[in-house]
Amino acid sequence: MKTKNEILEIIYNSIDELNLQKEKKLSKEEKTKLFGKDCDLDSLGLVNLISIIEDNIEEVTGNYIPIADERAFSLESSPFKTVGTLAEYIQKLLNEQ
Amino acid sequence: MIITGTSNGIGKFLAKHYLQKGYIVIGCSRGECDIEADFYRHYYLDIADETKVNSLFRDIKKDFGRLDVLINNAGIASYNHSILTSVSTVKRIFETNVFGMFLFCRESVKIMNKNNFGRIINVSTVLVPMKLEGEAVYAASKASINTLTEILAKEFYPFGVTVNAVGPTPIMTNLIKNLPENKIQDLIAKIPLGRLGVFEDVVNVVDFFIKPESNFISGQIVYLGGV
Numbered sequence: 001m002k003t004k005n006e007i008l009e010i011i012y013n014s015i016d017e018l019n020l021q022k023e024k025k026l027s028k029e030e031k032t033k034l035f036g037k038d039c040d041l042d043s044l045g046l047v048n049l050i051s052i053i054e055d056n057i058e059e060v061t062g063n064y065i066p067i068a069d070e071r072a073f074s075l076e077s078s079p080f081k082t083v084g085t086l087a088e089y090i091q092k093l094l095n096e097q
Numbered sequence: 098m099i100i101t102g103t104s105n106g107i108g109k110f111l112a113k114h115y116l117q118k119g120y121i122v123i124g125c126s127r128g129e130c131d132i133e134a135d136f137y138r139h140y141y142l143d144i145a146d147e148t149k150v151n152s153l154f155r156d157i158k159k160d161f162g163r164l165d166v167l168i169n170n171a172g173i174a175s176y177n178h179s180i181l182t183s184v185s186t187v188k189r190i191f192e193t194n195v196f197g198m199f200l201f202c203r204e205s206v207k208i209m210n211k212n213n214f215g216r217i218i219n220v221s222t223v224l225v226p227m228k229l230e231g232e233a234v235y236a237a238s239k240a241s242i243n244t245l246t247e248i249l250a251k252e253f254y255p256f257g258v259t260v261n262a263v264g265p266t267p268i269m270t271n272l273i274k275n276l277p278e279n280k281i282q283d284l285i286a287k288i289p290l291g292r293l294g295v296f297e298d299v300v301n302v303v304d305f306f307i308k309p310e311s312n313f314i315s316g317q318i319v320y321l322g323g324v
Contacts, residue, residue, distance in 0.1 A: 044255050051207050064155050066147075066203075 002061070002094055007087045010060055014052040015083075018045070030084035036075055043073070046080060057090065065093050099123045099157070099164065101144050101201060102171030104130040106270035107220065110296040111168055111303065112137065123157060126171070144171050144197030154204040164208040166307055169198040169219045169242075176276055179233045187234050194238035199245060202260070206253050215258035216307050219246050220299075223266050223324040227287060239264075243318050250316030259315035263302040266294040266322035289323030298322075 012028040019025045024040050026032060026049075033039040035046055050067050058064045067090065071077045079089030098115055102108035103124030109132065112122050116134045124130060125140040132139065142149040157164055172194045175186055202217055209215025221243055224236045243262060250260040266288050267273045273281065285293060302319050305311060 048210070051210060054207070058155070064151050066151065068203075 002091060004087050004091055007090050007094075008083070010056050011053060011083055011087055011090075014049060014056050017052050017056075018049050021048070028083075030082065030087070032083045034080045034082060034086060035073065035078070036081070046072075050080075053086075053090070057094075061094065063094070063097055065090075065097070067093065098166040098168070099125075099201065099205065100168040100170055101125055101197070103132060103139070104128045107265070107268065107296055107299055108168075108170040111170065111300060114300050115166075120166070121161070123153070125153065143193075144201060145192040147200060150197075150200050150204065154208065158208055163212055164205055165212075165214065166216045167201055167205040167209075167218070168303060169201055169217070171197060172220065172239075174235050174273070176231050176235070176273075176280075178231060182234055190234050190238050191241075194235075195241045195245070198242055202245070202249055202253075206249075206256055206258050209253075209258045210256040213257035215253070215256070216311075217249070217253070217258060217260040218303050218306050219260070219262040221246070221262040221264040221318055221320075223264050223288070223320050223322055225264065226320060226324055229284075229287070246318060247316045254315055257312075259306070259312060261306045261315060262318040263299055263306070264318055264320040264324070265299050266290075266292075266324065268294045268296065268299075292322075294321055 008030065015026050015028050022045070026040050034041055035043065041049065054065065054067055069079055072080055079085055098120045100108055100112050100122060103112040104126035108124070112124050112132055116122050116137055121136045123138050124132065125142055125144065127141065127143055130139045140153050142153065144150060173190055175182065175190055198219060205217060206215065219242050222236070222239045224232045225240045225243060228236065246260050246262040253260055267284055285291065298321050306314065
């Protein structure tokens with residue numbers, strides 16, 4: 001069982017890894033947008049970030065959880081809208097394990 | 098390198114070929130596999146079983162940290178009139194031929210991405226363009242593979258991964274050995290180059306797709322036999 005803050009820490013570490021490959025850095029805040037208008041991440045960047053987060057979750061929890069959702073690119077209900085919604089979504093996936 | 102469906106037929110031949118070429122080969126199948134080699138590892142699994150497939154990829158990541166080639170070969174065939182085909186058969190064929198193949202592509206590219214290099218080769222069939230009666234479900238599942246190949250090629254190219262497919266003519270493998278002799282002769286008559294395929298025909302195309310120089314070739318479906 002992981003708290004939202006623990007998951008946020010995993011996401012922030014993953015953003016650090018991603019930022020090493022990026023010119024325009026993604027900020028480490030709950031409100032940071034992960035796709036859509038005014039977002040510093042393109043769809044490829046989001047795919048890369050999710051892949052890094054999956055690795056880091058596995059490292060911390062020992063569980064591999066594919067973070068896949070058909071609402072990924074839905075403006076209204078995507079769990080990947082912001083860093084905060086992603087953390088909540090990952091928490092839900094971990095609790096379902 | 099991962100090859101799915103290595104217990105017999107094309108998959109077994111490909112595994113032996115690439116072991117001989119010095120690759121470390123990870124194979125899998127549901128049925129018994131008798132390949133024994135120092136650089137061969139076998140997993141007994143259903144390729145559509147997400148939990149078991151995820152665990153295979155975790156092992157690869159942990160033990161090797163890289164993956165260069167995926168050959169999606171595992172498949173099941175069905176020769177039957179649509180009216181006599183049950184929905185459970187359709188589900189079983191799509192689960193293995195399409196869902197399993199998709200799962201292996203998705204998980205492979207996550208590892209290939211780390212080296213910005215990868216080759217995915219999917220095994221299709223000439224039965225897609227030939228559109229023969231009795232092959233509706235099998236050909237439809239392979240048509241899905243073709244479409245996935247073409248679109249995944251675009252999605253995966255930014256990660257340095259090419260995705261292509263080879264469409265063999267029927268080869269005398271377990272997939273067609275139960276067809277009546279006259280059906281096989283009919284089939285041969287419809288293949289422009291006039292013969293069943295052999296494993297080497299398939300290997301030749303796979304070798305070509307794997308070559309480092311083939312990095313500008315993606316989203317292609319190469320049919321054999323002049324089809």
